[in-house]
Amino acid sequence: MSDFNVRSDSVNVEQIMEQIRSKIREKRGVDYTEEQIYELATVKLEKILDSRGVRSGLLEEFRRVQPPYQPPELPNYSFEDQTLFESHRAPLRWVRRLLLPILKLFFNPNPLIAALHIQSKLNAMSAEREAKREAARQGVDQLHYELLHNLVVETTRMGIEVHNLKMRVESLASRLEFNERRARALESVVVYQPSPEIPEETARQEVPAAAVGTTTEAAAPGRPAEGPGLRSRRRRRRRGRRGGGPAAAVMGAQAPQGGEVGPVGTASEAAHPPPERSTSDRSPTPEGSASPAERSPDPSGLSEQ
Amino acid sequence: MKLAVVVQRYGQAINGGAELHARYIAERLARHADVEVLTTCATDYVTWRNELAPGLERVNGVTVRRFRVKHERNPVVFARCSDQVFEQTHSVADELEWLDAEGPTSPTLTNYLARRSHDYDYCILFSYRYYHAYHGARAAASRAILVPTAERDPAIGLSIFAPIFRGVRAHMYNSPEERAIIQAVAGDRDVPSVVVGVGSEVPSVTQPGRFRQKFDLRDPFAVYVGRVDANKGCGELFDFFDTYVREGGGALTLVLIGQSVLDIPPHPRIRHLGFLDDGDKFDAMAAAELLIMPSYFESLSIVALEAWALGRPVLANAKCDVLKGQCIRSSAGLYYDGRLEFVETLRTIERNRWLAGTLGKNGRQFFRDNYDWPVIERKYLDMFDRLSTTAPRSIEPLSGWFERRRPICPPAAQTVAALPAGPSLQPAGSQSDSRTAMAPLDSGAPPLHHGGAGEPHHHGQRQSRRGGGSSPARRTR
Numbered sequence: 001m002s003d004f005n006v007r008s009d010s011v012n013v014e015q016i017m018e019q020i021r022s023k024i025r026e027k028r029g030v031d032y033t034e035e036q037i038y039e040l041a042t043v044k045l046e047k048i049l050d051s052r053g054v055r056s057g058l059l060e061e062f063r064r065v066q067p068p069y070q071p072p073e074l075p076n077y078s079f080e081d082q083t084l085f086e087s088h089r090a091p092l093r094w095v096r097r098l099l100l101p102i103l104k105l106f107f108n109p110n111p112l113i114a115a116l117h118i119q120s121k122l123n124a125m126s127a128e129r130e131a132k133r134e135a136a137r138q139g140v141d142q143l144h145y146e147l148l149h150n151l152v153v154e155t156t157r158m159g160i161e162v163h164n165l166k167m168r169v170e171s172l173a174s175r176l177e178f179n180e181r182r183a184r185a186l187e188s189v190v191v192y193q194p195s196p197e198i199p200e201e202t203a204r205q206e207v208p209a210a211a212v213g214t215t216t217e218a219a220a221p222g223r224p225a226e227g228p229g230l231r232s233r234r235r236r237r238r239r240g241r242r243g244g245g246p247a248a249a250v251m252g253a254q255a256p257q258g259g260e261v262g263p264v265g266t267a268s269e270a271a272h273p274p275p276e277r278s279t280s281d282r283s284p285t286p287e288g289s290a291s292p293a294e295r296s297p298d299p300s301g302l303s304e305q
Numbered sequence: 306m307k308l309a310v311v312v313q314r315y316g317q318a319i320n321g322g323a324e325l326h327a328r329y330i331a332e333r334l335a336r337h338a339d340v341e342v343l344t345t346c347a348t349d350y351v352t353w354r355n356e357l358a359p360g361l362e363r364v365n366g367v368t369v370r371r372f373r374v375k376h377e378r379n380p381v382v383f384a385r386c387s388d389q390v391f392e393q394t395h396s397v398a399d400e401l402e403w404l405d406a407e408g409p410t411s412p413t414l415t416n417y418l419a420r421r422s423h424d425y426d427y428c429i430l431f432s433y434r435y436y437h438a439y440h441g442a443r444a445a446a447s448r449a450i451l452v453p454t455a456e457r458d459p460a461i462g463l464s465i466f467a468p469i470f471r472g473v474r475a476h477m478y479n480s481p482e483e484r485a486i487i488q489a490v491a492g493d494r495d496v497p498s499v500v501v502g503v504g505s506e507v508p509s510v511t512q513p514g515r516f517r518q519k520f521d522l523r524d525p526f527a528v529y530v531g532r533v534d535a536n537k538g539c540g541e542l543f544d545f546f547d548t549y550v551r552e553g554g555g556a557l558t559l560v561l562i563g564q565s566v567l568d569i570p571p572h573p574r575i576r577h578l579g580f581l582d583d584g585d586k587f588d589a590m591a592a593a594e595l596l597i598m599p600s601y602f603e604s605l606s607i608v609a610l611e612a613w614a615l616g617r618p619v620l621a622n623a624k625c626d627v628l629k630g631q632c633i634r635s636s637a638g639l640y641y642d643g644r645l646e647f648v649e650t651l652r653t654i655e656r657n658r659w660l661a662g663t664l665g666k667n668g669r670q671f672f673r674d675n676y677d678w679p680v681i682e683r684k685y686l687d688m689f690d691r692l693s694t695t696a697p698r699s700i701e702p703l704s705g706w707f708e709r710r711r712p713i714c715p716p717a718a719q720t721v722a723a724l725p726a727g728p729s730l731q732p733a734g735s736q737s738d739s740r741t742a743m744a745p746l747d748s749g750a751p752p753l754h755h756g757g758a759g760e761p762h763h764h765g766q767r768q769s770r771r772g773g774g775s776s777p778a779r780r781t782r
Binding site: 010011012013014016017020021023024027 | 632633636637638639640645646649650653660663664667
């Protein structure tokens with residue numbers, strides 16, 4: 001473990017634990033207490049509950065499936081003191097009222113009437129309460145659904161984000177690995193650095209050789225001189241192309257007249273011809289100056305030297 | 306000298322913590338005295354069903370006298386009684402009823418002790434919370450030495466135990482934390498006591514390679530040894546280990562050894578090997594990178610001591626004061642309090658070979674200094690010598706019929722919650738008047754350097770090693 005440090009021979013467990021805890025704090029950024037975590041969760045929940053943030057087609061569907069609450073039609077629970085003796089026939093009503101004292105001789109109907117009256121009120125209250133409760137329950141159901149839906153949306157969003165971040169991390173890791181490999185490879189190559197004492201001509205001799213097959217910027221001042229490894233690679237590439245010359249001829253020799261176009265920007269070389277060089281320095285196949293047909297293949301590659 | 310070891314269960318195949326502890330102590334003390342074990346016919350600690358024959362028997366050269374259990378445990382009654390005494394205001398009679406419901410109710414054993422206690426010089430009673438220890442201590446108070454094996458559970462808060470703690474001749478504690486909690490409950494500071502613990506039969510030579518080959522374990526692994534049980538913190542362990550694998554990026558596999566009463570999640574990096582014999586168990590510990598102890602309640606972890614004896618570091622649950630205290634005092638283990646700390650401590654031990662090696666080395670030294678058998682035996686023999694010169698004690702009698710039925714006892718859980726918590730950072734002295742304070746870990750209190758002959762604090766331990774102090778290890782070797 002690189003970031004764990006115990007220097008002495010004797011171990012102090014408490015000190016190690018303190019180091020571990022501080023490392024955890026560093027990783028987490030902030031060491032949240034339980035209360036803080038709950039507070040954050042509450043804030044998050046409120047944010048989720050915010051109706052403006054809801055993007056829900058499902059919610060509409062849910063509301064469509066569950067129509068707004070319609071209170072049921074309740075039966076008539078009313079019971080008054082005359083209800084027992086009522087009739088749609090007026091004479092019958094009159095007779096009943098007339099005989100009521102006689103009825104009261106047999107039993108007292110008043111407690112019964114009072115009880116039924118109270119019961120009717122209770123029934124009405126109960127029904128009303130039940131209707132309210134049902135309406136509230138439906139509202140809570142909708143709220144729960146909304147909350148659940150938003151949680152799902154949020155989770156999905158976070159999942160995607162995590163996925164993206166993972167991919168980014170992987171990409172960065174691979175790029176880092178590639179760069180490390182590249183750096184190692186470059187380090188292993190012996191770089192030839194021309195010393196300031198070298199005559200200008202020698203330097204010039206190096207520059208065109210380096211510029212072959214590359215952009216004109218390669219010859220720009222300030223650019224580090226290329227090592228022999230790079231040059232030899234380039235030489236091999238060129239040799240390969242020369243080797244491909246007859247094949248091109250077989251295929252109809254359709255190479256452009258301006259010379260074989262290198263992979264990178266040989267056209268710019270045509271626009272900016274290479275600097276003047278001495279005959280002894282001149283390469284037999286300066287790119288951009290002769291067609292492949294004019295070039296003589298040089299398997300040994302010694303002409304580059 | 307004739308000694309009686311009184312324990313709830315006893316036998317070669319019984320591997321409960323206190324029972325194994327009692328067997329080890331009986332077999333070791335049998336080299337110095339005539340030891341007889343008084344126990345029940347039960348083998349199952351849940352039902353206390355009579356499964357063994359009553360009478361005399363010899364186990365590993367020790368005479369064992371078994372007594373029948375009067376009735377099995379009724380889980381419904383026990384649960385009701387537990388709820389009554391742990392959670393509600395109750396009476397002493399309720400607590401006695403709870404004790405009877407808990408079992409193993411063996412009046413024949415306690416009657417035998419009452420009649421024949423004078424045949425023994427000392428009666429070593431294991432596990433304060435059971436029927437045999439409570440009534441046995443009252444029956445043979447003048448000869449009773451208690452090995453409480455107390456944990457920080459609600460039972461320690463019951464009022465019936467305080468007179469027992471105050472009235473026995475001596476306490477043989479497993480850890481300074483245990484001593485502190487019992488002293489806080491009972492105020493028994495004038496009772497002779499010593500922190501002893503228990504040794505283990507750790508083989509001098511182990512074969513980790515053989516174990517790896519036998520169980521086809523090629524990768525490095527952490528081992529858990531014990532009953533795979535939610536009460537032992539295994540559920541939390543699985544959860545945390547999964548996090549370690551997913552987020553920690555560690556390479557360890559978790560190997561579980563022991564019977565399982567918990568569903569083990571199917572996980573490519575968790576392997577359950579079941580119950581293994583001692584040879585395989587020790588080989589496994591020797592092959593492991595570390596031992597994990599996720600338990601919340603322990604009075605002493607023999608497995609942790611065995612891992613230390615084999616030079617392996619321990620990762621313990623910081624919620625268990627005893628394990629945390631041992632890790633700090635021994636400098637031989639780390640502890641975790643929560644998921645993140647688990648992942649980080651496990652990674653630390655896994656990746657820092659030097660640290661793991663040093664922790665293991667400290668553990669081996671800690672075991673040698675404190676838990677090697679000569680040290681343990683010497684502590685017991687010293688205590689017997691000491692008690693031979695002190696007057697016997699008596700236990701306060703139980704209150705009268707009406708008084709026992711007055712609901713004046715607070716809920717035991719409430720009592721326990723009010724007790725001081727945290728690992729003991731002070732060295733454990735053997736003197737009865739040693740003051741052990743429970744200092745919170747983060748208090749920043751400097752460790753004290755006691756010259757006690759008990760379990761030394763690691764600072765004191767180093768001091769004694771360098772300066773030639775009088776640690777028990779030095780005296781015995």
